[in-house]
Amino acid sequence: MQNTKVGNIIRTLRQACSMTQKQLADRMNISDKTVSKWERGLGCPDISLIPELSDILGVDTQKLLIGDITPNDFVGGNMKNTTYYVCPICHNISLCTGKAEISCCGKKLTAQVMKKAVLNEKLSVQVIEDDWNITSLHPMTKMHYISFVAFVTGGSIYLIKQYPEWDLNVRIHKRGHGMLIWYCTEHGLFYQLV
Numbered sequence: 001m002q003n004t005k006v007g008n009i010i011r012t013l014r015q016a017c018s019m020t021q022k023q024l025a026d027r028m029n030i031s032d033k034t035v036s037k038w039e040r041g042l043g044c045p046d047i048s049l050i051p052e053l054s055d056i057l058g059v060d061t062q063k064l065l066i067g068d069i070t071p072n073d074f075v076g077g078n079m080k081n082t083t084y085y086v087c088p089i090c091h092n093i094s095l096c097t098g099k100a101e102i103s104c105c106g107k108k109l110t111a112q113v114m115k116k117a118v119l120n121e122k123l124s125v126q127v128i129e130d131d132w133n134i135t136s137l138h139p140m141t142k143m144h145y146i147s148f149v150a151f152v153t154g155g156s157i158y159l160i161k162q163y164p165e166w167d168l169n170v171r172i173h174k175r176g177h178g179m180l181i182w183y184c185t186e187h188g189l190f191y192q193l194v
Contacts, residue, residue, distance in 0.1 A: 084111065088107075143164070145185055179194065
């Protein structure tokens with residue numbers, strides 16, 4: 001930890017929250033002189049204070065300790081470039097349209113790498129009236145199943161959560177061309193063009 005970098009971050013975030021050093025100190029039950037010392041780079045918060053300080057300032061603990069809160073670059077709005085994160089423990093789904101650090105169940109998640117489905121992996125898509133009826137013979141057991149199905153175009157994502165031990169049978173209103181994306185709990189993220 002570099003005291004000066006951490007101090008600058010504390011000062012910047014405190015000011016962004018419209019707090020004085022005294023107000024921050026009072027919320028943490030410490031002296032305003034301690035906050036002043038941190039902000040001048042003459043010391044760092046005790047490790048036991050970091051979680052509370054992070055919560056008050058609304059910053060990730062790791063970012064606070066590194067002393068870097070550089071914002072991400074703006075990423076265009078093409079939803080086909082969305083990054084998918086899936087928790088291996090609870091199968092929670094997180095979508096990001098730009099760079100992000102995602103964690104779930106206490107673990108940092110890595111972005112899923114999307115694979116193009118080969119013929120025997122593809123979902124079956126049939127037109128019924130104005131809908132696509134999407135089915136699959138993929139196993140849907142308690143441990144091995146398709147967790148979600150999504151239809152993605154340049155401007156939107158339509159996501160349907162699936163559940164273990166339920167047959168995969170999804171109806172989506174036809175919406176032109178796009179990508180059909182799904183996540184298998186054992187084999188990862190797949191796509192096919194529709």
